[in-house]
Amino acid sequence: MTVFEQTDSFDRKSDYPISELDLLVKSNEPVNHEYRQLILAAPADLLDRCRAGQFFHLLCPQTADHRPFLRRPMSIYGFYPQSGELHFLFKVTGTGTRALATLQPGDRLSVAGPLGKPFEIEDSWQHLVLVARGVGLATLAPLALEAHRLDRKLTAICSARHRDYLLSIDYFKDLGADVIAITDAEGTSDVDHLERLLEDLVQQGKADVFYTCGSNRILTLLKKIGKRHSIPGQIALEQQMACGLGMCHCCVRPFEQNGQIVNLRVCREGPVFDLQAALAW
Amino acid sequence: MVDLSVDIGGLKLINPIMPASGTFSEELAEVFDLERLGAHVTKTITRDWRNGNPTPRVCEISGSMLNSIGIPSKGIQAFLENTIPFYRQYAAPLVVSISGNTADEFAALCADISVDGVDAIEVNISCPNIEEDGKAYAIRPSTTYEVMRKLRKATDLPLWAKLTPNTGETPEVARAAEEGGADALVVANTILSMAIDIDSRKPRLGNLMGGLSGPCLKPISLRMAYQCAKATNIPVIGCGGVSTAEDVIEYLIAGASAVQVGTASFLNPTAMIRIVDELVAWMVRNDVSSMDELIGSINDGEQSEGLVFMESAP
Numbered sequence: 295m296t297v298f299e300q301t302d303s304f305d306r307k308s309d310y311p312i313s314e315l316d317l318l319v320k321s322n323e324p325v326n327h328e329y330r331q332l333i334l335a336a337p338a339d340l341l342d343r344c345r346a347g348q349f350f351h352l353l354c355p356q357t358a359d360h361r362p363f364l365r366r367p368m369s370i371y372g373f374y375p376q377s378g379e380l381h382f383l384f385k386v387t388g389t390g391t392r393a394l395a396t397l398q399p400g401d402r403l404s405v406a407g408p409l410g411k412p413f414e415i416e417d418s419w420q421h422l423v424l425v426a427r428g429v430g431l432a433t434l435a436p437l438a439l440e441a442h443r444l445d446r447k448l449t450a451i452c453s454a455r456h457r458d459y460l461l462s463i464d465y466f467k468d469l470g471a472d473v474i475a476i477t478d479a480e481g482t483s484d485v486d487h488l489e490r491l492l493e494d495l496v497q498q499g500k501a502d503v504f505y506t507c508g509s510n511r512i513l514t515l516l517k518k519i520g521k522r523h524s525i526p527g528q529i530a531l532e533q534q535m536a537c538g539l540g541m542c543h544c545c546v547r548p549f550e551q552n553g554q555i556v557n558l559r560v561c562r563e564g565p566v567f568d569l570q571a572a573l574a575w
Numbered sequence: 576m577v578d579l580s581v582d583i584g585g586l587k588l589i590n591p592i593m594p595a596s597g598t599f600s601e602e603l604a605e606v607f608d609l610e611r612l613g614a615h616v617t618k619t620i621t622r623d624w625r626n627g628n629p630t631p632r633v634c635e636i637s638g639s640m641l642n643s644i645g646i647p648s649k650g651i652q653a654f655l656e657n658t659i660p661f662y663r664q665y666a667a668p669l670v671v672s673i674s675g676n677t678a679d680e681f682a683a684l685c686a687d688i689s690v691d692g693v694d695a696i697e698v699n700i701s702c703p704n705i706e707e708d709g710k711a712y713a714i715r716p717s718t719t720y721e722v723m724r725k726l727r728k729a730t731d732l733p734l735w736a737k738l739t740p741n742t743g744e745t746p747e748v749a750r751a752a753e754e755g756g757a758d759a760l761v762v763a764n765t766i767l768s769m770a771i772d773i774d775s776r777k778p779r780l781g782n783l784m785g786g787l788s789g790p791c792l793k794p795i796s797l798r799m800a801y802q803c804a805k806a807t808n809i810p811v812i813g814c815g816g817v818s819t820a821e822d823v824i825e826y827l828i829a830g831a832s833a834v835q836v837g838t839a840s841f842l843n844p845t846a847m848i849r850i851v852d853e854l855v856a857w858m859v860r861n862d863v864s865s866m867d868e869l870i871g872s873i874n875d876g877e878q879s880e881g882l883v884f885m886e887s888a889p
């Protein structure tokens with residue numbers, strides 16, 4: 295098998311689809327022990343360019359305790375041109391996100407974006423199935439809004455360690471989605487149970503496409519079911535980034551394309567990829 | 576009116592700001608007008624497909640970063656078909672960075688890449704030379720001279736030699752590059768470094784070691800740029816840790832005729848055009864009207880060669 299890295303080519307641009315902007319923090323509230331929701335005031339022309347599945351690269355602030363150097367990639371959790379708001383949902387894990395957690399209303403945050411390839415919803419995909427775990431919900435939430443706008447049926451299977459960590463359930467419900475919550479604590483999140491749930495949806499004709507993000511177990515399962523029933527799928531993946539634009543090639547992951555293993559840039563060819571091309575890690 | 580233009584061995588640049596190889600690509604055209612840059616410098620390519628190194632390929636350290644990207648390359652064919660035509664839409668000169676595992680392979684690529692649309696060739700002689708146990712050509716004056724001679728014979732285009740800080744013989748290597756036929760020196764590449772996660776005790780880069788870039792590198796590259804400008808009669812292009820107009824001015828005063836900006840573009844994609852604007856503002860404020868008033872204007876008194884070309888800290 296040959297291994298190579300792929301890039302694409304462009305025409306000269308006269309308008310600039312990607313912006314670097316200092317935005318005002320409107321709020322930055324905890325939603326539970328681990329997660330916070332960050333709301334920024336953003337100009338409409340920026341929000342008009344946002345699509346579900348895309349991300350921004352955030353220059354986290356320097357604080358007395360935390361000095362992140364590189365930007366941090368963060369999915370668009372919500373974008374609302376009418377109210378002029380850009381939302382992020384983030385898990386506080388290390389240096390960058392701890393620094394991000396210190397932002398107060400009135401502070402400014404430098405964002406670069408919108409970046410990357412969004413989710414696609416083809417015309418023939420009437421019944422969408424979304425399987426999300428943990429902070430993956432942040433990435434998939436705007437897809438639910440888009441499905442609602444396009445008048446598609448949506449089933450959201452939300453997985454978490456415990457009910458307390460199930461995010462966005464009400465958000466999905468409000469958008470008219472069928473929500474199925476599964477948790478480790480209740481013993482409902484294991485692969486066998488998830489497989490039965492998904493097979494049921496397939497039998498009922500309620501699965502034209504699968505959407506998911508970043509869990510190895512879920513990826514492997516969805517690939518198997520997708521192959522079995524010829525159901526397409528898309529997955530949003532993560533990788534450490536430096537430039538976020540496609541310049542540095544640090545964010546590559548291996549994918550299978552036409553029988554070859556190719557390294558693709560998560561920031562540029564992704565973060566949304568074809569489910570069957572994605573490789574478990 | 577301030578005049579930002581500089582002359583790099585006959586090549587005219589509208590301003591002294593250009594990207595560093597490996598930190599720039601066509602994608603940046605989606606952020607700002609690339610015509611505002613002094614030149615365009617592409618990521619180092621090799622003749623054939625190359626895969627690059629295992630991930631993680633970058634890690635951040637306090638105030639800077641390490642990378643071990645390697646040189647994933649699409650190969651020369653894809654470069655000729657896609658990359659060169661893309662940059663042809665711009666008047667800014669195109670500088671193509673190349674490397675090769677052996678001096679002959681390097682020279683052959685240099686000849687094949689000397690095509691219409693390319694305005695200068697930056698030879699990344701800081702990459703490993705297989706014939707010398709993987710040591711970079713630019714670590715030693717002898718290997719620098721040999722490879723530069725072969726490269727010089729392979730092209731009529733301006734040749735820029737990119738030096739490495741991983742040498743103890745900076746002035747000698749710079750002179751060897753000049754004697755071998757370099758038209759300019761790019762000073763410099765990243766310095767070999769390492770970082771370890773103390774919890775897992777694992778190296779933080781997939782490739783074990785990598786190159787340090789960003790603000791921490793600047794004093795080292797600046798010292799080298801100064802030494803190279805003193806040691807040779809060809810233009811020096813400073814590279815390492817530039818993120819503000821003040822950094823550019825410091826390099827120019829040390830003797831550089833232009834600078835390359837790398838890591839700063841990762842933190843701020845618009846860094847290079849912001850630096851150009853800041854540079855104009857600084858010149859107006861300080862009543863400086865041309866780059867010549869800055870280049871090599873260092874007040875270093877009558878220092879002895881022993882001091883200028885020192886290769887150890889006092």
Ligand SMILES: Cc1cc2nc3c(=O)[nH]c(=O)nc-3n(C[C@H](O)[C@H](O)[C@H](O)COP(=O)(O)OP(=O)(O)OC[C@H]3O[C@@H](n4cnc5c(N)ncnc54)[C@H](O)[C@@H]3O)c2cc1C
Nearest residue numbers: 366367368369383384385388389390391432532533534565
């Ligand atoms: C496209 C994309 C979208 C994302 N969306 C979200 C989101 O909506 N909400 C959320 O909570 N998290 C999201 N992440 C993960 C988020 O970027 C990381 O949690 C964050 O970078 C961690 O930074 P840190 O400094 O707190 O952690 P540290 O562990 O201190 O980070 C060290 C380095 O590793 C990188 N890194 C660590 N974990 C990840 C990771 N999972 N993915 C990529 N880089 C990582 C950091 O960026 C940093 O460069 C997303 C990642 C990607 C690639």
Ligand SMILES: Cc1cc2nc3c(=O)[nH]c(=O)nc-3n(C[C@H](O)[C@H](O)[C@H](O)COP(=O)(O)O)c2cc1C
Nearest residue numbers: 595596597619642699763764788789815816837838
């Ligand atoms: C991610 C990354 C990739 C790089 N790739 C190359 C390369 O392909 N060829 C090269 O000559 N230098 C390469 N460099 C080195 C830069 O061109 C530059 O010499 C170095 O980063 C110092 O400048 P800076 O501090 O402004 O980043 C790379 C640097 C980085 C950070």
Ligand code: FES
Nearest residue numbers: 538540542543561
């Ligand atoms: S982060 Fe630089 S190429 Fe993806």
